Amino acid sequence: MENATPSRTALGVARMRALHQFSPQAGLFRDPYAIAILGEAAPAARELEQEDERRRRMRLFVAARARFAEDWLAAAVRRGVRQLVALGAGLDTFSLRNPYPDLSVFEVDHPATQAWKRKCIADSGLAEPTATRFVPVDFERQSLSTELAAAGLRSSEPSFFIWLGVVPYLTKEAIFNTLSWIAGFPGSEVVFDYSEPAENRDAAGQAALAFHAARVASVGEPWISFFVPAELAKSLGELGFDEIEDIESGDLAARFSKAPKGMTNTSGGHIIRARRTA
Template sequence: MEDATPSRTALRVARLRAVHQSSPQAGLFRDPYAIAILGDAAPAAQDIEQEDEHSRRMRLFVAARARLAEDWLSAAVRRGVRQLVVLGAGLDTFSLRNPHPDLAVFEVDHPATQAWKRRLIADAGLAEPRGATFVPVNFERQRLSEELSSAGLKPTEASFFMWLGVVPYLTKEAIFGTLSYIAGTPGSEVVFDYSEPAENRDVPGQAALAFYAARVASVGEPWISFFDPDALATSLNDLGFDEVEDLESSAIAARFSSAPNAGRSNSGGHLLRARRNA
């Protein structure tokens, strides 16, 4: 992504969330702001009828990862966590829907994408969410810890980090630098998605990877980081995370009876939750 250009993949993900609201599986993830925030770029209700298999699978994965992340966040809030950091927030609307009155939300994103989102919120006639702080950060050039502290995050208190649809676009140096920072505070937790490399996949999985990788590369935002699940788990343990839950896409589908066909085969996509216990 160019420095002055909002993320085009963020727009694609937002459109998938919006289309999902008109789908037969809408109950999996309800988002009353998904369509409003897109303005003129919002899909029509009938767009669900034109969905191909690749789009359906990606839509269901996007919806399921958001649902799981927010379910895990709710569990963290019940444990007493009162700080949420949304890394690479894109057009995510959680801060507008936040059901936890005492939860402070810090939205972190590339400056261009974040400025674009704030314009879309205003254009939709919505007020910027109370209890939310926007923190513009370039992950490859700025220190996340410094920017969050300056924005008011309490670094000695546990935080929950949602990092969805971002990790594949970053260098491993930036990824592990961020994970090390999160692991530095006992009680903190992170949820992120990642993809396995081609050599880990069967033939259908390799074909799926080639399709999606070509699509994001075509808009100038290529996937550059892939992980082997066992090696990643070891790295997370070495960083200090002592509770790791890693769900492959077929396991995610199995959690939701309302979406029985969501990624039934192994696509190589994962959603991972890691926590450093106090």
Template sequence: MEDAKPSRTALGVARLRALHQFSPQAALFRDPYASAILGDAAPTAKELEQEDERSRRMRLFVASRARLAEDWLAAAVRRGVRQVVVLGAGLDTFSLRNPYPDVVVFEVDHPATQAWKRKCLADTGLAEPPATTFVPVNFERQNPADELALAGLRPAEPTFFIWLGVVPYLSQEAIFSTLSWIAGMPGSEVVFDYSEPAENRDAAGQAALSFHAARVAAVGEPWISFFVPAALARSLRELGFDEIEDLESSEIAARFSRAPKAEARNSGGHLIRARRSA
């Protein structure tokens, strides 16, 4: 993305979350602020009529990954975690919906995108959450650990990291630098999504990758990093993560629907949770 412009893909994801609220599957992920934060850019219920199957699957994946991340966060809070970092937050609304009075939230994003989000909040009359600290960071040029420490994150305490819709856009050097830092915080946990390379997919998966990759590249935000699940798991263990849960898109679909896994097509998208327990 260009340094002076907010992320176009962040807007697209926010519109999918908002559109989902009108859908028959809305109970999967309830978000009363999804449309409000978008103001005039919010979708209408009529747009659901224009969804094709590919768009529907992407919307459901976006909603499902948010739901799973927040379910895993709830478990972490029960274990005593009191710090949440949303990496590449975009127009994510967790900080507005935060149900945990004693949990502090740090939102990290590219400076242009974060400034845009704060303007969206102001323009639509939504107050910035008092328990949230905004931390502008360019992942390719700045160290998020340094910026978060300056913002008040307590690195000696376990932290839950939500990192959705970001990893495919980053270099592997930036990705593993961030993961190494998280792994260095005992008791901390990260949830992120990633995509398998074309050669790992069947024909339908390759077609889906080609379609979505072309769309994000067209707005100047190409996917540049892909991972093979087994190799990624090995790398995470080498960094010190000892609790790893990796769900492919078919497993996510089966979890939230009545369709058996075998009937749910794998698009090559994954959601992974990695924790260093001690």
């Protein structure tokens, strides 16, 4: 992504969330603002007819990972968590839908992408949510902790972190620096997605990886970091996370819908939840 250019992949994901609202599986994840925030860039319902199987599976994964993250956020709020940090929020609309009056939301994104999002909100006639603080950060060049502290995030209190559609685009150094920082919060919890390397996949999985990796690379936002599940779990444990749940993308949508287990596997993708209870 160029420094002054909004993320093209963030737009693609937002269009999938919007298109999902027209689909027979819309109940998996309902988002009343997904279409509105896109304005003229919003998809039409007829685009569902043009979906091939790979695109359908990716759309279901995008919807299911958001559902997974927000379900666990709800559980955290019930435990008393009152701070949410959305890392690489893109055009996600949780801050507009936030049902928790006393939950402070911190949206973190690349400066260009965040400025674009705020313009999309204004252009759609929506008001910026008063409980949300927008924090522009370049993950590779700025200190996340410094910028969030300046925005009012309290490091002495438990926080929930949603980090979707970002990790594959970052260096492992940046990823683990962020995870280490998150682990420093008392009662911290993070949900993020990642992808397995080609050598961990069968032929179909390798083909799916090649397809999706080529698409994001073509818009200048290549995937650069991949993880082996057991190795990632070990690393998270070493950081202090003691409650870890890792779900393959093929099983994720089935968790919330009638799809058979494994049927919706997208490309060796996973979503993982890690919490530090001690």
